[in-house]
Amino acid sequence: MDRNEIPRSSSPAAELDRRNLDEDVAGALRQGILTGDLKPGERLTELDLAARWRVSQGTIRAALRTLQFEGLVEVRPRRGTFVTKLDEADVIEIYSLRDTLESLASRHAAERITDKDRRTLERVLRAMRSAVEAGNRKRMLELDFEFHRTIVEISGHKRLMEMWSRLAVQTRLFLTMTDQFHHDLDGLLSIHEPLAEAILAGKAEKAFRLASHHSQRDGTRLAAALANAEDKGQQA
Amino acid sequence: MDRNEIPRSSSPAAELDRRNLDEDVAGALRQGILTGDLKPGERLTELDLAARWRVSQGTIRAALRTLQFEGLVEVRPRRGTFVTKLDEADVIEIYSLRDTLESLASRHAAERITDKDRRTLERVLRAMRSAVEAGNRKRMLELDFEFHRTIVEISGHKRLMEMWSRLAVQTRLFLTMTDQFHHDLDGLLSIHEPLAEAILAGKAEKAFRLASHHSQRDGTRLAAALANAEDKGQQA
DNA sequence: TCAATAGAGATTATTGATAATTGAGCGAGA
DNA sequence: TCTCGCTCAATTATCAATAATCTCTATTGA
Numbered sequence: 439m440d441r442n443e444i445p446r447s448s449s450p451a452a453e454l455d456r457r458n459l460d461e462d463v464a465g466a467l468r469q470g471i472l473t474g475d476l477k478p479g480e481r482l483t484e485l486d487l488a489a490r491w492r493v494s495q496g497t498i499r500a501a502l503r504t505l506q507f508e509g510l511v512e513v514r515p516r517r518g519t520f521v522t523k524l525d526e527a528d529v530i531e532i533y534s535l536r537d538t539l540e541s542l543a544s545r546h547a548a549e550r551i552t553d554k555d556r557r558t559l560e561r562v563l564r565a566m567r568s569a570v571e572a573g574n575r576k577r578m579l580e581l582d583f584e585f586h587r588t589i590v591e592i593s594g595h596k597r598l599m600e601m602w603s604r605l606a607v608q609t610r611l612f613l614t615m616t617d618q619f620h621h622d623l624d625g626l627l628s629i630h631e632p633l634a635e636a637i638l639a640g641k642a643e644k645a646f647r648l649a650s651h652h653s654q655r656d657g658t659r660l661a662a663a664l665a666n667a668e669d670k671g672q673q674a
Numbered sequence: 675m676d677r678n679e680i681p682r683s684s685s686p687a688a689e690l691d692r693r694n695l696d697e698d699v700a701g702a703l704r705q706g707i708l709t710g711d712l713k714p715g716e717r718l719t720e721l722d723l724a725a726r727w728r729v730s731q732g733t734i735r736a737a738l739r740t741l742q743f744e745g746l747v748e749v750r751p752r753r754g755t756f757v758t759k760l761d762e763a764d765v766i767e768i769y770s771l772r773d774t775l776e777s778l779a780s781r782h783a784a785e786r787i788t789d790k791d792r793r794t795l796e797r798v799l800r801a802m803r804s805a806v807e808a809g810n811r812k813r814m815l816e817l818d819f820e821f822h823r824t825i826v827e828i829s830g831h832k833r834l835m836e837m838w839s840r841l842a843v844q845t846r847l848f849l850t851m852t853d854q855f856h857h858d859l860d861g862l863l864s865i866h867e868p869l870a871e872a873i874l875a876g877k878a879e880k881a882f883r884l885a886s887h888h889s890q891r892d893g894t895r896l897a898a899a900l901a902n903a904e905d906k907g908q909q910a
Numbered sequence: 911t912c913a914a915t916a917g918a919g920a921t922t923a924t925t926g927a928t929a930a931t932t933g934a935g936c937g938a939g940a
Numbered sequence: 941t942c943t944c945g946c947t948c949a950a951t952t953a954t955c956a957a958t959a960a961t962c963t964c965t966a967t968t969g970a
Contacts, residue, residue, distance in 0.1 A: 458751050459924075484952070494925045495952085496732060503736070507743045509833075515694050516931055516952060531833045538778045542770065597745075597767045601837055695954075720922070730955040731922085752922060752961055 460500035463491055467501055468607070471510050471521055474614050478523040482511065509608050524612045526661045532612075533657025536605050537650060539598060540586055544633065544649035546593035548642040555592045556638055562588055563634050570627050575619040578626065583610075585630055589637065616663050696736035699727055703737055704843070707746050707757055710850050714759040718747065745844045760848045762897045768848075769893025772841050773886060775834060776822055780869065780885035782829035784878040791828045792874055798824055799870050806863050811855040814862065819846075821866055825873065852899050 467487075470476045487498045502519050505511045513519045524532075547555075562585050569577040583606060590602045613619075629652065636645040703723070706712045723734045738755050741747045749755045760768075783791075798821050805813040819842055826838045849855075865888065872881040 483950090485950095496926095497924065499952090500735075500739070500923095503739050517933095518951070531831055534778065534782075534831070535833055535837075538774055542774045546770075595767055595770070597771055597841075601771075605833075719920090721920095732956095733954065735922090736953095753963095754921070 459493060460497050460504070463487075463493060463497060464501035464504040466491070467505055468508070468510060471505075472607075472610050472614055476521050478521050478611075478615055480521045482519045482521065484519070508604055510611060522608075522611065524608070524615065524664070526665045528608075529612055529661040529664055530657060532605050532608050533653050533660070536586075536602070536609070537653050537657075539602050539605070540589065540652060541646050541649040543586075543590040543593040543595065543598055543602065544637060544645040545642045546595055546598075547589045548637045548640050548645040550594060551592055551637060551640060555588075559585075559588055559592070559634055559638060563631065566627060566630060570623045573623065575623065578623055579613070579619055582626070582630075585634075592637070612660070612664060616660070618660055618663050695729060696733045696740070699723075699729060699733060700737035700740040702727070703741055704744070704746060707741075708843075708846050708850055712757050714757050714847075714851055716757045718755045718757065720755070744840055746847060758844075758847065760844070760851065760900070762901045764844075765848055765897040765900055766893060768841050768844050769889050769896070772822075772838070772845070773889050773893075775838050775841070776825065776888060777882050777885040779822075779826040779829040779831065779834055779838065780873060780881040781878045782831055782834075783825045784873045784876050784881040786830060787828055787873060787876060791824075795821075795824055795828065795870055795874060799867070802863060802866060806859045809859065811859065814859055815849070815855055818862070818866075821870075828873070848896070848900060852896070854896055854899050 467476070467482075476482070482502065484495050484498050484502070488495045491498070502511060502513065506513045506519070510522055511519050512522055551559075562581060566578065566581045566585065569581055587602070587606065590599050593599075633645060633648045633652065636648055703712070703718075712718070718738065720731050720734045720738070724731045727734070738747060738749065742749045742755075746758055747755050748758055787795075798817060802814065802817045802821065805817055823838070823842065826835050829835075869881060869884045869888065872884055
């Protein structure tokens with residue numbers, strides 16, 4: 439009843455080491471939030487969490503701080519820490535930023551792509567095709583993230599990578615909130631393929647252009663879905 | 675000899691309150707880094723800082739964590755915390771991102787600017803003109819930041835604001851490192867004025883276009899300056 | 911002379927305890 | 941009955957102490 443709420447691996451604090459304890463706790467908490475164990479708006483009491491993971495308050499605090507910067511929790515001084523609750527405006531913010539960052543990443547990626555990178559990108563693309571063929575929506579969702587993460591990685595832009603990652607985590611958060619998946623699998627592929635092609639061919643400006651407004655469509659759709667979910671929540 | 679190194683206000687921990695202690699310490703440290711009191715590469719020892727500000731190690735730790743996420747210090751687990759040292763590649767990263775974010779901000783700002791915003795932006799622009807007239811480079815530097823911050827604020831995009839702020843702080847960091855100012859004051863004005871005009875007129879796409887590659891030029895110039903400074907550093 | 915290594919000193923990581931702050935609940939007075 | 945202010949329990953903020961780990965130096969052996 440105590441240990442039972444612990445996500446992830448076996449022992450609480452004993453062998454989670456070989457790197458910082460607070461990072462492990464942050465990882466576990468992140469997992470908890472993204473799987474929906476910890477619900478948006480839920481209060482996270484430091485001493486409770488400390489007891490649950492058999493770790494001190496200070497360690498929990500450091501972990502929460504990490505999640506704060508990732509945008510997964512909100513820390514209100516002397517009030518407490520709460521799991522972030524995203525609304526429609528947040529979703530629009532996130533998608534507009536992702537669009538912008540992914541455009542920049544696509545251009546840079548096209549400019550500096552290597553043969554090794556080409557193989558990686560092509561592998562992801564092949565996986566997407568087979569996911570579409572299999573009609574596997576959940577897998578396609580993962581691959582969508584992986585596709586873009588790959589592009590950002592190829593761009594070799596550290597700060598861009600960092601910012602994009604934060605947005606990706608937040609995207610996952612509201613996908614969890616709304617339980618949304620992609621609808622039109624074929625359409626999704628027909629959007630990703632030309633972009634990949636441009637990057638593979640090193641056509642920077644074309645890649646940039648294709649990546650702009652790439653996710654915007656999803657963003658507005660998902661914002662609507664979220665608004666819908668909020669309405670339902672109010673009714674319930 | 676102890677208190678003497680304390681930047682900012684009067685008493686160390688006594689009346690710095692009415693909000694979180696670690697934020698105050700973070701502010702003081704940030705100031706120290708941006709004024710060059712704490713030099714890039716310098717090691718920041720937690721207990722030293724704790725003694726200097728008469729606060730505990732934990733408070734210092736929280737402050738350092740904040741600065742870490744701002745990119746002003748690098749935390750290496752179990753090694754220590756060091757003031758960030760930017761190289762040429764970092765400068766290029768920062769400027770390319772600022773360009774991208776500022777373009778997005780400009781478009782959003784043009785779309786949702788209000789009369790109150792217009793007055794604010796015009797006020798900044800007037801201040802820039804008089805700074806140019808007076809040939810005041812330092813003031814012009816500040817106003818350059820303020821100009822862009824204003825645009826980002828007008829855009830009303832919280833996440834964009836957050837990311838932009840981080841980059842602005844990092845920009846200040848290497849301006850401190852290299853002691854660079856703007857050279858061509860008139861040229862600077864002739865770049866900012868059309869952008870302001872487009873935003874004021876609500877011409878979103880034009881604003882977007884003008885903001886793209888706005889700072890790129892500065893970026894490459896400053897990267898070169900930094901490379902130069904590095905060479906000199908090696909020679910010395 | 912050089913490489914490996916043991917040990918000392920310094921520094922971070924983690925903890926448990928204490929202080930300060932908040933918000934809720936209760937009761938008195940209008 | 942409603943509002944204001946007070947007290948108390950819960951929770952965060954801060955501190956001081958201990959444990960774990962790293963770095964540097966000096967010694968040893970080849």
